[in-house]
Amino acid sequence: MGTGGFPLLTLLISAPALGAVLVGLLPAGAKRAIRGVATAALAVPVLILAGMLAGFRYGAPGLQFVQRVDWIPAWHIQYFLGIDGLSLVMLLLSAVIGVVAAIASYGIDQRVKEYFVWFLLLQTGVLGVFCAQDLILFVFFFDIVLVPMYFLIAIWGGPRREYAALKFLIYTFTGSVLMLVAFLAIYFLTGARSFAIPELAALIPQSIGHGAQLLLFAVIFIGFAIKLPMVPFHTWLPDAHVEAPTPISVVLAAVLLKIGGYGLLRIAEPLLPAAAHTFAPLIGAMGVVNIVYAALAAMSQHDFKKLVAYSSVSHMGFVLLGIAVATPLGIAGAIFVMVSHGLISAMLFLMVGVFYDRTHTRELSRLGGMYRTLPLAGTILAFAALGNLGLPALSGFIGEFFTLAGVFGTFRVLAFWTVVGLVLVAAFNLILMQRVVMGPVRPEWKELAPVSVRELVTLVPLMCGILLLGTVPAVLVNVINTPAAQIVARLGGG
Amino acid sequence: MDFGAVWPEIILSGVGMVLVLLDPFVAAARRRALGYLGIAGMVAAGVATYLEPRTGEVVLAGMVVLDPFSLFFRLLFLAAAVLVALFSFDFMEARGQDVAEFTALLCFATTGAMVMAISWDVVSLYVGLELLSISSYILAAFLRDERRSHEAGLKYLLNGALASAVLLFGLSLVYGLTGTTSIPALGGLLAARLGHPYAGIVWIAVGLVLAALAFKIAAAPFHLWAPDAYEGAPTPVTGYLMVVAETAGFAALLRLVSTGMGPLSAEWGVWLAGLAILTMTVGNVTALWQRNIKRMLAYSSVAQVGYILAGVAVATRGGVGSTLFYLVSYLFTTLGCFAVVVALSVRGQGDQIGDYAGLGRRRPWLAGLLTLFMASYVGIPATAGFMGKLGLIGAAVHGNMSWLAVGIAVNSAISIGYYWSVARTMWIDPVPASAGPITQSAGAGLSLALSAVGVVLLGLVPQMFFYLSQWASAGVIR
Numbered sequence: 001m002g003t004g005g006f007p008l009l010t011l012l013i014s015a016p017a018l019g020a021v022l023v024g025l026l027p028a029g030a031k032r033a034i035r036g037v038a039t040a041a042l043a044v045p046v047l048i049l050a051g052m053l054a055g056f057r058y059g060a061p062g063l064q065f066v067q068r069v070d071w072i073p074a075w076h077i078q079y080f081l082g083i084d085g086l087s088l089v090m091l092l093l094s095a096v097i098g099v100v101a102a103i104a105s106y107g108i109d110q111r112v113k114e115y116f117v118w119f120l121l122l123q124t125g126v127l128g129v130f131c132a133q134d135l136i137l138f139v140f141f142f143d144i145v146l147v148p149m150y151f152l153i154a155i156w157g158g159p160r161r162e163y164a165a166l167k168f169l170i171y172t173f174t175g176s177v178l179m180l181v182a183f184l185a186i187y188f189l190t191g192a193r194s195f196a197i198p199e200l201a202a203l204i205p206q207s208i209g210h211g212a213q214l215l216l217f218a219v220i221f222i223g224f225a226i227k228l229p230m231v232p233f234h235t236w237l238p239d240a241h242v243e244a245p246t247p248i249s250v251v252l253a254a255v256l257l258k259i260g261g262y263g264l265l266r267i268a269e270p271l272l273p274a275a276a277h278t279f280a281p282l283i284g285a286m287g288v289v290n291i292v293y294a295a296l297a298a299m300s301q302h303d304f305k306k307l308v309a310y311s312s313v314s315h316m317g318f319v320l321l322g323i324a325v326a327t328p329l330g331i332a333g334a335i336f337v338m339v340s341h342g343l344i345s346a347m348l349f350l351m352v353g354v355f356y357d358r359t360h361t362r363e364l365s366r367l368g369g370m371y372r373t374l375p376l377a378g379t380i381l382a383f384a385a386l387g388n389l390g391l392p393a394l395s396g397f398i399g400e401f402f403t404l405a406g407v408f409g410t411f412r413v414l415a416f417w418t419v420v421g422l423v424l425v426a427a428f429n430l431i432l433m434q435r436v437v438m439g440p441v442r443p444e445w446k447e448l449a450p451v452s453v454r455e456l457v458t459l460v461p462l463m464c465g466i467l468l469l470g471t472v473p474a475v476l477v478n479v480i481n482t483p484a485a486q487i488v489a490r491l492g493g494g
Numbered sequence: 495m496d497f498g499a500v501w502p503e504i505i506l507s508g509v510g511m512v513l514v515l516l517d518p519f520v521a522a523a524r525r526r527a528l529g530y531l532g533i534a535g536m537v538a539a540g541v542a543t544y545l546e547p548r549t550g551e552v553v554l555a556g557m558v559v560l561d562p563f564s565l566f567f568r569l570l571f572l573a574a575a576v577l578v579a580l581f582s583f584d585f586m587e588a589r590g591q592d593v594a595e596f597t598a599l600l601c602f603a604t605t606g607a608m609v610m611a612i613s614w615d616v617v618s619l620y621v622g623l624e625l626l627s628i629s630s631y632i633l634a635a636f637l638r639d640e641r642r643s644h645e646a647g648l649k650y651l652l653n654g655a656l657a658s659a660v661l662l663f664g665l666s667l668v669y670g671l672t673g674t675t676s677i678p679a680l681g682g683l684l685a686a687r688l689g690h691p692y693a694g695i696v697w698i699a700v701g702l703v704l705a706a707l708a709f710k711i712a713a714a715p716f717h718l719w720a721p722d723a724y725e726g727a728p729t730p731v732t733g734y735l736m737v738v739a740e741t742a743g744f745a746a747l748l749r750l751v752s753t754g755m756g757p758l759s760a761e762w763g764v765w766l767a768g769l770a771i772l773t774m775t776v777g778n779v780t781a782l783w784q785r786n787i788k789r790m791l792a793y794s795s796v797a798q799v800g801y802i803l804a805g806v807a808v809a810t811r812g813g814v815g816s817t818l819f820y821l822v823s824y825l826f827t828t829l830g831c832f833a834v835v836v837a838l839s840v841r842g843q844g845d846q847i848g849d850y851a852g853l854g855r856r857r858p859w860l861a862g863l864l865t866l867f868m869a870s871y872v873g874i875p876a877t878a879g880f881m882g883k884l885g886l887i888g889a890a891v892h893g894n895m896s897w898l899a900v901g902i903a904v905n906s907a908i909s910i911g912y913y914w915s916v917a918r919t920m921w922i923d924p925v926p927a928s929a930g931p932i933t934q935s936a937g938a939g940l941s942l943a944l945s946a947v948g949v950v951l952l953g954l955v956p957q958m959f960f961y962l963s964q965w966a967s968a969g970v971i972r
Binding site for chain 1: 869880881906921
């Protein structure tokens with residue numbers, strides 16, 4: 001681990017924040033300039049990451065592009081950034097979704113300047129979370145994300161936006177402050193004089209008893225389970241997703257939920273492996289509950305967006321399941337599901353927006369026949385739903401297959417229920433397609449505008465990604481193999 | 495007698511007297527100049543404080559100690575007084591009040607707070623407390639033509655006098671038990687009395703002192719006077735009382751209880767921890783229902799006092815250090831809030847949370863900064879409040895009071911409900927038709943800017959302040 005070198009990660013994180021300052025200096029009326037500057041500032045991280053892909057050593061264990069300086073020496077808190085394969089894929093996902101969501105935001109016409117300032121700050125927080133290797137720095141970025149997200153939902157959202165935004169804020173913040181208590185407890189119990197994750201991970205086994213480890217793990221796990229979200233902590237998500245404007249739903253589903261899964265893999269599991277082992281059957285069971293319960297809930301929704309929201313909850317069950325399995329296959333599966341769900345859920349929410357912008361309804365019973373009224377949109381929605389369902393050759397299949405293969409090796413009983421869950425997942429996706437794209441043409445929707453170029457610009461890259469990951473999964477697997485193996489090694493499995 | 499040790503207090507009270515003497519000879523329109531003279535006096539007192547020794551020597555017949563703790567609190571009170579004075583002149587002039595008289599009272603009250611902080615003897619501490627309290631009663635009732643201000647002053651007076659009496663009674667018991675009024679000698683002598691048949695009286699004495707100080711800092715269940723007094727007092731005075739009067743209460747608590755009764759900390763630590771949890775919970779839950787912003791901030795200050803009490807309850811050096819750090823954070827956050835609230839109140843708006851509707855569109859800077867201060871109260875990163883809570887939670891965990899840490903965490907989440915309702919109102923609700931103009935003088939703007947810089951500095955580069963508060967807390971736990 002070097003500490004010098006060019007501060008590439010700092011540049012990556014701060015580019016959107018600098019963009020926010022630039023946007024702040026523009027006059028509120030210059031909407032085109034604001035959108036342009038914001039998109040450019042969001043594209044910078046993508047370019048930096050593209051460059052990093054070339055310089056990244058994929059087989060090497062440990063952190064790369066490390067930056068480490070003292071931040072608050074009185075508390076031994078460091079400004080410690082670094083990435084491994086897991087961080088890298090999450091950063092790539094966030095950066096790409098950031099640009100996609102920014103382009104999807106061009107339709108926002110109210111208070112454009114404020115909107116993009118908050119959006120850019122949100123992106124800085126998100127990128128920071130995936131780079132932070134110091135627990136306090138992690139919480140710092142984790143909480144920074146909340147404020148912009150609150151305003152993005154509460155100002156530009158739907159009718160119940162204020163309630164939904166506040167619920168999101170209170171749920172997530174509760175989780176994060178409780179985690180902060182646990183982190184401080186770890187700091188004092190280990191006597192580490194550091195909040196750096198690698199140092200703490202090395203000290204915890206010999207300095208904290210098993211009972212205390214179980215308690216700490218439970219607290220940290222719940223903090224991330226709220227974010228993921230895991231049933232029964234999921235109720236903020238359908239509210240937030242339904243009320244948020246389309247681009248924000250995209251970011252929420254594609255990126256923010258991943259912070260929960262990422263936190264489990266980055267912090268909870270490596271820091272407290274013994275507790276993780278003890279809790280694994282419970283986590284696996286909760287994962288299956290997530291899959292089955294949320295799939296059933298999705299099936300019974302009348303609102304297009306709410307259905308997609310519950311679909312997210314359902315898929316996060318696979319992440320929990322993969323983490324519980326704790327084999328290289330399972331962990332890789334969990335990460336794969338996160339990336340794949342990031343792309344597919346983004347597409348689904350964009351499609352909800354495409355239909356809503358034209359029909360001004362999300363009632364599934366009022367939609368229908370879209371194959372004939374909007375053939376291109378109907379086809380794209382079918383593509384996304386099939387990806388969501390886990391059709392082979394699309395990315396959804398690979399992650400679920402990995403996880404399921406892992407589960408068969410460890411938790412046979414759960415495997416049965418997972419298969420039941422898969423059937424239910426397929427069912428609600430088919431119901432979705434049947435309700436929206438099949439059926440007779442509705443007279444009131446005969447004159448809808450076709451899919452615009454701007455919409456295609458946001459959708460096509462996601463489709464390409466889903467196809468690429470589905471057909472050549474090795475491009476992703478090669479990146480996440482090393483971190484998955486490292487996490488498993490920490491957990492003592494293999 | 496070495497009166498050089500109290501130069502800052504001499505300067506400040508002297509300037510206050512000069513203001514009162516000059517006042518009749520200056521035309522009402524020019525009295526703001528006298529106000530600025532008062533601010534100059536506060537700054538001069540700050541410079542004098544900086545020049546004082548800080549090595550812990552005890553002077554003036556054992557009445558005063560010049561240690562880092564004294565330096566820290568003197569500067570804290572002076573900084574708060576300057577910030578309050580800067581944003582209060584607009585408000586007082588708009589109501590036809592005498593700025594010079596007001597500033598003079600600020601000087602006297604602040605002198606009292608400073609005397610409390612530097613005291614090394616129960617007697618000087620009590621004298622400082624009374625100087626602060628009596629000046630504060632007048633300040634609370636300063637708006638002669640407003641009934642609510644009178645009511646606030648009277649309530650503050652009655653409750654404050656009761657608390658002073660209880661404190662005095664407790665201290666007289668302590669004197670009877672120990673035969674000394676010297677703070678550092680109390681603890682050992684009290685502990686020695688525990689074995690005697692006096693044990694019951696020792697606990698009654700400690701309990702009375704704690705209860706009286708809990709009154710002064712408005713800790714639940716002794717907080718009931720605070721919302722009424724804080725709501726009715728002139729808005730700048732409310733900010734002053736919340737910061738200076740309560741911080742002075744904490745200075746007294748740290749001196750009298752943490753230092754003076756240190757050997758008994760195993761008992762009062764648990765009492766204070768219970769008080770802390772009760773106070774933060776009562777404050778936060780009650781604040782959720784408030785529609786008047788001064789009342790909401792009053793309950794918010796009760797909640798904040800609960801957090802700060804947690805640092806005292808832990809009774810470790812780290813706990814005291816975190817307490818001092820949080821007091822700095824609380825100062826900037828609260829006075830920043832009040833700088834905005836006062837800016838709206840100058841022309842009579844700004845008391846109801848509804849008055850803030852659409853402020854984000856009318857005055858984005860004011861709304862943005864008030865949002866920043868609300869975020870700091872909640873404890874969101876990049877603000878002082880986050881670092882403050884990090885310190886307090888850390889101290890509680892380190893002091894084997896993890897339940898206290900969880901209490902702070904849960905309460906922080908509850909507090910989002912009301913702090914964020916202000917942010918929501920400012921940025922989401924439409925501008926009401928009745929919205930009048932908002933005026934802010936350069937001085938008031940400076941005060942606001944200084945508070946904002948303080949909140950952000952403490953939130954991003956708190957290192958220096960962490961060291962400062964650790965250094966200042968060195969002698970408290972002995």
